Amino acid sequence: MASIERYVAPRSLEEAAEILCTAGASILAGGTDLMPQTRGGRLQLQPVLMNVRHVAELKGVVDEGGIARIGALVTITELLESALVRQRLNLLWQACDHFASDQIRNVATVGGNLCNASPAGDTLVPLLAMDAQVVLAHKQNGAVHERRVPLTAFFVSPGRTCRARSELLTAVEVPLSPPGFAGEFYKHGSRPALDIAAISIAVGARRDGGVLRDVRIAFGAVAPTPIRAPRAEAALEGRAPGLATLEAAAQAALEEIRPISDIRASDWYRRELVHNMLQRVMGHVCQL
Amino acid sequence: MSANCEIAFTLNDVRRKLTVPAHMSTLEMLRDQLGLTGTKYGCGEGECGACTILVDGTTVNSCLMFAADCDGRELTTIEGVAVSEAGERLRAAFVASGAVQCGFCTPGLMVQASHVIEGHPGADEATIRRGIEGNLCRCTGYRKIIDAIGAAGRTALKGVEHGRS
Numbered sequence: 001m002a003s004i005e006r007y008v009a010p011r012s013l014e015e016a017a018e019i020l021c022t023a024g025a026s027i028l029a030g031g032t033d034l035m036p037q038t039r040g041g042r043l044q045l046q047p048v049l050m051n052v053r054h055v056a057e058l059k060g061v062v063d064e065g066g067i068a069r070i071g072a073l074v075t076i077t078e079l080l081e082s083a084l085v086r087q088r089l090n091l092l093w094q095a096c097d098h099f100a101s102d103q104i105r106n107v108a109t110v111g112g113n114l115c116n117a118s119p120a121g122d123t124l125v126p127l128l129a130m131d132a133q134v135v136l137a138h139k140q141n142g143a144v145h146e147r148r149v150p151l152t153a154f155f156v157s158p159g160r161t162c163r164a165r166s167e168l169l170t171a172v173e174v175p176l177s178p179p180g181f182a183g184e185f186y187k188h189g190s191r192p193a194l195d196i197a198a199i200s201i202a203v204g205a206r207r208d209g210g211v212l213r214d215v216r217i218a219f220g221a222v223a224p225t226p227i228r229a230p231r232a233e234a235a236l237e238g239r240a241p242g243l244a245t246l247e248a249a250a251q252a253a254l255e256e257i258r259p260i261s262d263i264r265a266s267d268w269y270r271r272e273l274v275h276n277m278l279q280r281v282m283g284h285v286c287q288l
Numbered sequence: 289m290s291a292n293c294e295i296a297f298t299l300n301d302v303r304r305k306l307t308v309p310a311h312m313s314t315l316e317m318l319r320d321q322l323g324l325t326g327t328k329y330g331c332g333e334g335e336c337g338a339c340t341i342l343v344d345g346t347t348v349n350s351c352l353m354f355a356a357d358c359d360g361r362e363l364t365t366i367e368g369v370a371v372s373e374a375g376e377r378l379r380a381a382f383v384a385s386g387a388v389q390c391g392f393c394t395p396g397l398m399v400q401a402s403h404v405i406e407g408h409p410g411a412d413e414a415t416i417r418r419g420i421e422g423n424l425c426r427c428t429g430y431r432k433i434i435d436a437i438g439a440a441g442r443t444a445l446k447g448v449e450h451g452r453s
Binding site for chain 2 (some may be wrong): 045193
Protein backbone atom coordinates (compact mmCIF):
# COMPACT_ATOMS: atom_id res chain seq x y z
CA MET A 1 0.00 0.00 0.00
CA ALA A 2 1.37 3.41 -1.00
CA SER A 3 2.26 5.79 1.76
CA ILE A 4 0.20 8.90 2.41
CA GLU A 5 2.44 11.96 2.75
CA ARG A 6 -0.27 14.28 4.02
CA TYR A 7 -3.81 13.97 5.40
CA VAL A 8 -6.06 17.00 5.04
CA ALA A 9 -9.66 17.68 6.03
CA PRO A 10 -10.69 20.98 4.41
CA ARG A 11 -13.67 22.90 5.83
CA SER A 12 -14.78 24.70 2.66
CA LEU A 13 -15.15 24.06 -1.05
CA GLU A 14 -12.59 26.74 -1.80
CA GLU A 15 -10.03 25.11 0.48
CA ALA A 16 -10.69 21.68 -1.07
CA ALA A 17 -10.43 23.04 -4.62
CA GLU A 18 -7.16 24.76 -3.71
CA ILE A 19 -5.66 21.48 -2.48
CA LEU A 20 -6.70 19.72 -5.70
CA CYS A 21 -4.88 22.42 -7.74
CA THR A 22 -1.59 21.91 -6.01
CA ALA A 23 -1.32 18.22 -5.23
CA GLY A 24 -2.29 14.77 -6.40
CA ALA A 25 -4.97 13.85 -3.91
CA SER A 26 -7.18 10.85 -3.24
CA ILE A 27 -10.60 12.08 -2.25
CA LEU A 28 -12.19 10.44 0.78
CA ALA A 29 -15.92 10.73 1.46
CA GLY A 30 -17.58 7.59 2.87
CA GLY A 31 -14.54 5.42 2.23
CA THR A 32 -16.56 2.28 1.46
CA ASP A 33 -14.96 1.95 -2.00
CA LEU A 34 -11.65 3.74 -1.34
CA MET A 35 -10.63 1.52 1.56
CA PRO A 36 -11.12 -1.93 -0.05
CA GLN A 37 -9.81 -0.75 -3.43
CA THR A 38 -6.58 0.65 -2.03
CA ARG A 39 -6.11 -2.31 0.33
CA GLY A 40 -6.75 -4.73 -2.50
CA GLY A 41 -4.18 -2.98 -4.72
CA ARG A 42 -6.83 -2.08 -7.31
CA LEU A 43 -6.31 1.63 -6.73
CA GLN A 44 -3.12 3.55 -5.96
CA LEU A 45 -3.41 6.18 -3.23
CA GLN A 46 -2.16 9.65 -4.11
CA PRO A 47 0.39 11.43 -1.85
CA VAL A 48 -2.41 13.48 -0.25
CA LEU A 49 -5.50 11.95 1.33
CA MET A 50 -8.21 14.61 1.36
CA ASN A 51 -11.23 13.95 3.57
CA VAL A 52 -14.05 16.14 2.18
CA ARG A 53 -16.62 15.15 4.82
CA HIS A 54 -16.47 18.56 6.52
CA VAL A 55 -17.14 20.60 3.37
CA ALA A 56 -20.58 22.10 4.02
CA GLU A 57 -21.19 22.99 0.34
CA LEU A 58 -21.35 19.27 -0.49
CA LYS A 59 -24.26 18.46 1.82
CA GLY A 60 -28.04 18.43 1.58
CA VAL A 61 -30.87 17.74 -0.87
CA VAL A 62 -32.73 20.82 -2.11
CA ASP A 63 -35.45 21.50 -4.68
CA GLU A 64 -34.16 24.31 -6.87
CA GLY A 65 -37.20 25.12 -8.99
CA GLY A 66 -37.99 21.69 -10.38
CA ILE A 67 -34.44 20.36 -10.19
CA ALA A 68 -33.19 18.44 -7.19
CA ARG A 69 -29.66 19.38 -6.20
CA ILE A 70 -28.18 16.45 -4.32
CA GLY A 71 -24.89 17.27 -2.60
CA ALA A 72 -22.03 14.88 -3.26
CA LEU A 73 -21.81 13.94 0.44
CA VAL A 74 -25.46 12.89 0.75
CA THR A 75 -25.47 9.29 1.94
CA ILE A 76 -27.66 6.52 0.56
CA THR A 77 -29.53 6.44 3.90
CA GLU A 78 -30.17 10.19 3.63
CA LEU A 79 -31.56 9.68 0.11
CA LEU A 80 -33.88 6.96 1.43
CA GLU A 81 -35.07 9.29 4.19
CA SER A 82 -35.66 12.27 1.86
CA ALA A 83 -39.34 12.90 1.11
CA LEU A 84 -38.36 14.76 -2.08
CA VAL A 85 -36.38 11.76 -3.34
CA ARG A 86 -39.09 9.28 -2.39
CA GLN A 87 -41.90 11.26 -4.00
CA ARG A 88 -40.30 12.98 -6.98
CA LEU A 89 -37.21 10.85 -7.74
CA ASN A 90 -38.71 7.51 -6.90
CA LEU A 91 -36.57 5.61 -9.40
CA LEU A 92 -33.47 6.73 -7.49
CA TRP A 93 -35.16 5.91 -4.19
CA GLN A 94 -35.82 2.34 -5.36
CA ALA A 95 -32.16 1.87 -6.34
CA CYS A 96 -31.06 3.13 -2.91
CA ASP A 97 -33.37 0.56 -1.35
CA HIS A 98 -31.40 -2.16 -3.20
CA PHE A 99 -28.02 -0.71 -2.21
CA ALA A 100 -25.55 -2.88 -0.22
CA SER A 101 -26.38 -3.10 3.50
CA ASP A 102 -27.49 -0.74 6.28
CA GLN A 103 -23.91 -0.26 7.52
CA ILE A 104 -22.73 0.74 4.03
CA ARG A 105 -25.81 2.85 3.15
CA ASN A 106 -25.15 4.86 6.32
CA VAL A 107 -21.78 6.10 5.05
CA ALA A 108 -21.61 5.58 1.28
CA THR A 109 -22.25 8.81 -0.63
CA VAL A 110 -23.88 9.52 -3.97
CA GLY A 111 -20.80 11.49 -5.04
CA GLY A 112 -18.59 8.53 -4.22
CA ASN A 113 -20.85 6.13 -6.09
CA LEU A 114 -20.70 8.40 -9.16
CA CYS A 115 -16.92 8.95 -9.07
CA ASN A 116 -16.25 5.26 -8.50
CA ALA A 117 -17.92 4.82 -11.92
CA SER A 118 -18.60 1.12 -11.65
CA PRO A 119 -20.61 -0.11 -14.66
CA ALA A 120 -22.84 -1.76 -12.03
CA GLY A 121 -23.13 1.24 -9.66
CA ASP A 122 -26.65 1.20 -8.20
CA THR A 123 -27.47 4.92 -8.19
CA LEU A 124 -25.87 5.55 -11.58
CA VAL A 125 -28.53 3.75 -13.61
CA PRO A 126 -31.60 5.64 -12.32
CA LEU A 127 -29.68 8.94 -12.38
CA LEU A 128 -28.82 8.32 -16.05
CA ALA A 129 -32.44 7.49 -16.80
CA MET A 130 -33.57 10.73 -15.13
CA ASP A 131 -31.25 12.98 -17.21
CA ALA A 132 -29.04 13.90 -14.26
CA GLN A 133 -25.94 16.04 -14.60
CA VAL A 134 -22.97 16.39 -12.28
CA VAL A 135 -21.49 19.65 -11.07
CA LEU A 136 -17.68 19.76 -11.14
CA ALA A 137 -15.82 22.55 -9.37
CA HIS A 138 -12.24 23.68 -9.77
CA LYS A 139 -10.20 26.67 -8.74
CA GLN A 140 -8.62 28.98 -11.28
CA ASN A 141 -7.28 32.54 -10.92
CA GLY A 142 -8.35 32.64 -7.31
CA ALA A 143 -12.00 31.76 -7.89
CA VAL A 144 -14.00 28.53 -7.83
CA HIS A 145 -15.55 27.74 -11.21
CA GLU A 146 -18.23 25.16 -11.94
CA ARG A 147 -19.04 23.15 -15.01
CA ARG A 148 -21.93 20.81 -15.58
CA VAL A 149 -21.62 17.49 -17.37
CA PRO A 150 -24.58 15.28 -18.29
CA LEU A 151 -24.17 11.77 -16.92
CA THR A 152 -24.29 10.40 -20.47
CA ALA A 153 -20.90 12.10 -21.00
CA PHE A 154 -19.47 11.70 -17.49
CA PHE A 155 -18.61 7.99 -17.52
CA VAL A 156 -15.68 7.07 -19.76
CA SER A 157 -14.82 3.45 -18.95
CA PRO A 158 -14.97 1.10 -15.93
CA GLY A 159 -13.82 3.18 -12.93
CA ARG A 160 -13.10 6.25 -15.05
CA THR A 161 -14.94 9.53 -15.54
CA CYS A 162 -14.19 12.78 -17.36
CA ARG A 163 -13.54 14.53 -14.02
CA ALA A 164 -10.11 16.18 -14.13
CA ARG A 165 -7.78 15.60 -11.17
CA SER A 166 -8.12 19.25 -10.20
CA GLU A 167 -11.92 18.98 -10.09
CA LEU A 168 -14.23 18.07 -7.24
CA LEU A 169 -17.70 16.64 -7.85
CA THR A 170 -19.88 18.87 -5.69
CA ALA A 171 -23.40 17.77 -6.56
CA VAL A 172 -25.66 15.88 -8.92
CA GLU A 173 -28.67 17.73 -10.34
CA VAL A 174 -31.74 15.77 -11.30
CA PRO A 175 -34.91 17.14 -12.92
CA LEU A 176 -37.90 16.12 -10.80
CA SER A 177 -40.06 13.52 -12.52
CA PRO A 178 -43.10 14.98 -14.30
CA PRO A 179 -46.55 14.32 -12.79
CA GLY A 180 -47.83 10.88 -13.73
CA PHE A 181 -44.32 9.53 -14.34
CA ALA A 182 -43.96 5.95 -13.14
CA GLY A 183 -40.63 4.19 -12.87
CA GLU A 184 -39.18 0.88 -11.81
CA PHE A 185 -35.65 -0.18 -10.87
CA TYR A 186 -34.66 -3.81 -11.18
CA LYS A 187 -31.40 -5.36 -10.02
CA HIS A 188 -30.50 -8.97 -10.66
CA GLY A 189 -28.20 -10.61 -8.14
CA SER A 190 -27.82 -13.81 -6.20
CA ARG A 191 -29.15 -12.30 -2.94
CA PRO A 192 -31.06 -9.12 -2.11
CA ALA A 193 -28.34 -7.57 0.08
CA LEU A 194 -24.70 -6.71 -0.56
CA ASP A 195 -24.66 -7.95 -4.10
CA ILE A 196 -23.18 -6.30 -7.14
CA ALA A 197 -25.68 -6.30 -9.98
CA ALA A 198 -25.32 -8.92 -12.72
CA ILE A 199 -27.51 -6.48 -14.62
CA SER A 200 -29.66 -3.58 -13.51
CA ILE A 201 -32.45 -1.74 -15.30
CA ALA A 202 -34.09 1.62 -14.64
CA VAL A 203 -37.18 2.39 -16.70
CA GLY A 204 -39.87 5.01 -16.55
CA ALA A 205 -42.61 6.63 -18.61
CA ARG A 206 -45.92 8.41 -18.27
CA ARG A 207 -49.20 7.55 -19.93
CA ASP A 208 -50.61 10.32 -22.10
CA GLY A 209 -54.03 9.22 -23.31
CA GLY A 210 -53.34 5.85 -24.89
CA VAL A 211 -49.64 6.33 -25.56
CA LEU A 212 -46.33 6.45 -23.66
CA ARG A 213 -44.38 9.69 -23.23
CA ASP A 214 -41.07 10.58 -21.60
CA VAL A 215 -39.85 7.00 -21.96
CA ARG A 216 -36.56 6.45 -20.15
CA ILE A 217 -34.46 3.29 -20.21
CA ALA A 218 -31.02 2.81 -18.70
CA PHE A 219 -28.94 -0.30 -18.02
CA GLY A 220 -26.13 -1.19 -15.63
CA ALA A 221 -23.46 -3.89 -15.98
CA VAL A 222 -24.06 -4.57 -19.68
CA ALA A 223 -21.39 -2.23 -21.12
CA PRO A 224 -18.11 -0.60 -19.96
CA THR A 225 -20.21 2.17 -18.39
CA PRO A 226 -23.85 2.42 -17.34
CA ILE A 227 -25.78 3.32 -20.51
CA ARG A 228 -29.00 4.88 -21.76
CA ALA A 229 -30.82 2.89 -24.41
CA PRO A 230 -32.13 5.55 -26.85
CA ARG A 231 -33.24 3.07 -29.52
CA ALA A 232 -35.25 1.05 -27.03
CA GLU A 233 -36.79 4.30 -25.76
CA ALA A 234 -37.68 5.32 -29.34
CA ALA A 235 -39.40 1.97 -29.88
CA LEU A 236 -41.86 2.91 -27.11
CA GLU A 237 -42.09 6.72 -27.26
CA GLY A 238 -45.47 7.91 -28.51
CA ARG A 239 -46.76 4.37 -28.93
CA ALA A 240 -49.53 2.47 -27.25
CA PRO A 241 -48.09 -0.06 -24.81
CA GLY A 242 -48.60 -3.67 -25.80
CA LEU A 243 -46.74 -6.97 -25.92
CA ALA A 244 -45.52 -6.38 -29.48
CA THR A 245 -44.16 -2.90 -28.67
CA LEU A 246 -42.37 -4.24 -25.58
CA GLU A 247 -40.80 -7.02 -27.65
CA ALA A 248 -39.64 -4.44 -30.20
CA ALA A 249 -38.09 -2.36 -27.40
CA ALA A 250 -36.32 -5.43 -26.01
CA GLN A 251 -34.92 -6.25 -29.46
CA ALA A 252 -33.70 -2.67 -29.82
CA ALA A 253 -32.06 -2.86 -26.37
CA LEU A 254 -30.14 -5.99 -27.39
CA GLU A 255 -28.58 -3.93 -30.19
CA GLU A 256 -27.45 -1.31 -27.69
CA ILE A 257 -25.81 -3.41 -24.97
CA ARG A 258 -22.28 -4.84 -25.03
CA PRO A 259 -22.17 -7.29 -22.12
CA ILE A 260 -19.15 -9.33 -21.11
CA SER A 261 -18.83 -12.67 -19.35
CA ASP A 262 -17.43 -12.43 -15.84
CA ILE A 263 -17.74 -13.95 -12.38
CA ARG A 264 -21.33 -12.69 -11.98
CA ALA A 265 -22.88 -13.74 -15.29
CA SER A 266 -22.09 -14.77 -18.85
CA ASP A 267 -22.61 -12.54 -21.84
CA TRP A 268 -25.45 -14.84 -22.97
CA TYR A 269 -27.18 -14.73 -19.58
CA ARG A 270 -26.98 -10.93 -19.42
CA ARG A 271 -28.61 -10.73 -22.87
CA GLU A 272 -31.40 -13.07 -21.77
CA LEU A 273 -31.93 -10.99 -18.62
CA VAL A 274 -32.11 -7.73 -20.56
CA HIS A 275 -34.51 -9.18 -23.11
CA ASN A 276 -36.85 -10.70 -20.56
CA MET A 277 -36.62 -8.31 -17.63
CA LEU A 278 -36.90 -5.12 -19.67
CA GLN A 279 -40.28 -6.36 -20.89
CA ARG A 280 -41.34 -7.34 -17.40
CA VAL A 281 -40.42 -4.04 -15.67
CA MET A 282 -41.68 -1.92 -18.56
CA GLY A 283 -44.88 -3.98 -18.43
CA HIS A 284 -45.25 -3.00 -14.76
CA VAL A 285 -44.75 0.67 -15.62
CA CYS A 286 -47.36 0.42 -18.41
CA GLN A 287 -49.65 -1.57 -16.08
CA LEU A 288 -49.94 -4.36 -18.65
CA MET B 289 5.32 5.09 6.22
CA SER B 290 2.21 7.21 6.13
CA ALA B 291 1.78 10.60 7.69
CA ASN B 292 0.43 10.59 11.23
CA CYS B 293 -2.82 12.29 12.22
CA GLU B 294 -3.72 13.67 15.62
CA ILE B 295 -7.34 12.85 16.35
CA ALA B 296 -9.71 13.40 19.27
CA PHE B 297 -13.01 11.60 19.69
CA THR B 298 -15.37 10.02 22.21
CA LEU B 299 -15.13 6.27 22.58
CA ASN B 300 -17.73 4.53 24.75
CA ASP B 301 -18.38 7.81 26.57
CA VAL B 302 -14.67 8.45 27.22
CA ARG B 303 -12.75 11.29 25.51
CA ARG B 304 -9.68 9.99 23.69
CA LYS B 305 -6.74 11.64 21.96
CA LEU B 306 -4.66 9.53 19.64
CA THR B 307 -2.06 9.60 16.89
CA VAL B 308 -2.86 7.29 14.00
CA PRO B 309 -1.22 6.62 10.63
CA ALA B 310 -3.31 8.12 7.80
CA HIS B 311 -3.87 4.75 6.12
CA MET B 312 -5.08 2.99 9.29
CA SER B 313 -8.65 1.69 9.48
CA THR B 314 -10.86 2.35 12.48
CA LEU B 315 -10.99 -1.39 13.09
CA GLU B 316 -7.18 -1.59 13.29
CA MET B 317 -7.15 1.40 15.63
CA LEU B 318 -9.70 -0.21 17.95
CA ARG B 319 -8.15 -3.65 18.04
CA ASP B 320 -4.42 -3.03 17.65
CA GLN B 321 -3.92 0.40 19.13
CA LEU B 322 -6.59 0.51 21.83
CA GLY B 323 -6.86 -3.19 22.63
CA LEU B 324 -10.64 -3.30 22.21
CA THR B 325 -10.83 -6.74 20.59
CA GLY B 326 -14.59 -7.20 20.92
CA THR B 327 -14.99 -5.73 17.44
CA LYS B 328 -14.02 -8.51 15.03
CA TYR B 329 -12.05 -8.58 11.79
CA GLY B 330 -13.98 -10.85 9.42
CA CYS B 331 -13.61 -9.99 5.75
CA GLY B 332 -12.05 -6.52 5.81
CA GLU B 333 -14.27 -5.52 2.87
CA GLY B 334 -17.64 -4.58 4.38
CA GLU B 335 -19.29 -7.87 3.41
CA CYS B 336 -19.67 -9.59 6.78
CA GLY B 337 -20.56 -6.98 9.43
CA ALA B 338 -18.39 -8.54 12.17
CA CYS B 339 -16.68 -5.16 12.65
CA THR B 340 -19.90 -3.16 13.04
CA ILE B 341 -19.66 -0.19 15.43
CA LEU B 342 -21.80 2.90 16.09
CA VAL B 343 -20.50 6.25 14.86
CA ASP B 344 -22.57 9.32 15.74
CA GLY B 345 -25.53 7.05 16.44
CA THR B 346 -25.52 5.08 13.21
CA THR B 347 -23.88 1.77 12.33
CA VAL B 348 -20.84 1.46 10.08
CA ASN B 349 -18.35 -1.19 9.08
CA SER B 350 -15.24 -0.08 10.98
CA CYS B 351 -13.00 -1.93 8.50
CA LEU B 352 -14.09 0.52 5.76
CA MET B 353 -13.60 3.66 7.84
CA PHE B 354 -10.30 5.53 8.00
CA ALA B 355 -9.23 6.04 11.63
CA ALA B 356 -8.37 9.66 10.81
CA ASP B 357 -12.07 10.17 10.02
CA CYS B 358 -12.95 9.43 13.69
CA ASP B 359 -11.80 12.94 14.58
CA GLY B 360 -14.58 14.83 16.37
CA ARG B 361 -16.99 11.89 16.34
CA GLU B 362 -18.69 9.69 18.88
CA LEU B 363 -17.90 5.99 18.69
CA THR B 364 -19.58 3.13 20.51
CA THR B 365 -18.19 -0.39 20.20
CA ILE B 366 -19.57 -3.68 21.51
CA GLU B 367 -17.77 -2.94 24.80
CA GLY B 368 -19.98 0.16 25.14
CA VAL B 369 -23.16 -1.48 23.87
CA ALA B 370 -22.66 -4.44 26.24
CA VAL B 371 -23.02 -2.29 29.34
CA SER B 372 -26.03 -0.34 28.06
CA GLU B 373 -29.62 -1.21 28.91
CA ALA B 374 -30.27 -2.20 25.29
CA GLY B 375 -27.13 -4.33 25.30
CA GLU B 376 -28.14 -6.16 28.45
CA ARG B 377 -31.58 -6.89 26.97
CA LEU B 378 -29.96 -8.22 23.81
CA ARG B 379 -27.44 -10.35 25.70
CA ALA B 380 -30.20 -11.93 27.79
CA ALA B 381 -32.27 -12.59 24.66
CA PHE B 382 -29.29 -14.07 22.74
CA VAL B 383 -28.59 -16.44 25.64
CA ALA B 384 -32.26 -17.38 26.11
CA SER B 385 -32.72 -18.09 22.37
CA GLY B 386 -29.42 -19.94 21.96
CA ALA B 387 -28.42 -17.39 19.33
CA VAL B 388 -24.66 -17.79 19.88
CA GLN B 389 -22.80 -20.64 18.22
CA CYS B 390 -19.12 -19.94 17.51
CA GLY B 391 -19.74 -16.37 18.63
CA PHE B 392 -17.60 -14.58 16.05
CA CYS B 393 -20.50 -12.68 14.44
CA THR B 394 -22.17 -11.95 17.79
CA PRO B 395 -20.55 -8.59 18.66
CA GLY B 396 -21.32 -7.14 15.22
CA LEU B 397 -24.85 -8.53 15.34
CA MET B 398 -25.46 -7.14 18.84
CA VAL B 399 -24.34 -3.66 17.74
CA GLN B 400 -26.43 -3.77 14.56
CA ALA B 401 -29.42 -5.22 16.45
CA SER B 402 -29.24 -2.43 19.05
CA HIS B 403 -29.40 0.07 16.16
CA VAL B 404 -32.35 -1.73 14.52
CA ILE B 405 -34.29 -1.87 17.79
CA GLU B 406 -33.54 1.75 18.60
CA GLY B 407 -35.02 2.80 15.25
CA HIS B 408 -37.88 0.31 15.39
CA PRO B 409 -38.81 -0.79 18.93
CA GLY B 410 -40.87 -3.96 18.62
CA ALA B 411 -39.53 -4.55 15.08
CA ASP B 412 -41.28 -7.31 13.14
CA GLU B 413 -39.38 -10.16 11.52
CA ALA B 414 -39.14 -8.49 8.10
CA THR B 415 -37.63 -5.36 9.63
CA ILE B 416 -35.15 -7.41 11.62
CA ARG B 417 -34.11 -9.48 8.59
CA ARG B 418 -33.67 -6.31 6.56
CA GLY B 419 -31.79 -4.64 9.39
CA ILE B 420 -29.19 -7.40 9.75
CA GLU B 421 -28.72 -8.11 6.03
CA GLY B 422 -25.16 -6.80 6.31
CA ASN B 423 -24.20 -9.27 9.04
CA LEU B 424 -23.16 -12.79 8.14
CA CYS B 425 -23.31 -15.74 10.55
CA ARG B 426 -21.28 -18.56 9.02
CA CYS B 427 -22.67 -21.03 11.56
CA THR B 428 -25.92 -19.99 9.81
CA GLY B 429 -27.86 -19.69 13.06
CA TYR B 430 -30.06 -16.93 11.69
CA ARG B 431 -33.38 -18.33 12.97
CA LYS B 432 -32.32 -18.06 16.61
CA ILE B 433 -30.60 -14.71 16.08
CA ILE B 434 -33.77 -13.25 14.55
CA ASP B 435 -35.83 -14.71 17.41
CA ALA B 436 -33.46 -13.18 19.96
CA ILE B 437 -33.56 -9.73 18.36
CA GLY B 438 -37.36 -9.94 18.13
CA ALA B 439 -37.59 -10.83 21.83
CA ALA B 440 -35.21 -8.04 22.85
CA GLY B 441 -37.21 -5.63 20.69
CA ARG B 442 -40.49 -6.62 22.35
CA THR B 443 -38.93 -6.12 25.78
CA ALA B 444 -37.68 -2.70 24.65
CA LEU B 445 -41.18 -1.82 23.39
CA LYS B 446 -42.72 -2.80 26.74
CA GLY B 447 -40.18 -0.53 28.39
CA VAL B 448 -41.21 2.33 26.11
CA GLU B 449 -44.91 1.77 26.80
CA HIS B 450 -44.27 1.42 30.51
CA GLY B 451 -42.29 4.65 30.47
CA ARG B 452 -45.20 6.49 28.80
CA SER B 453 -47.91 5.33 31.22
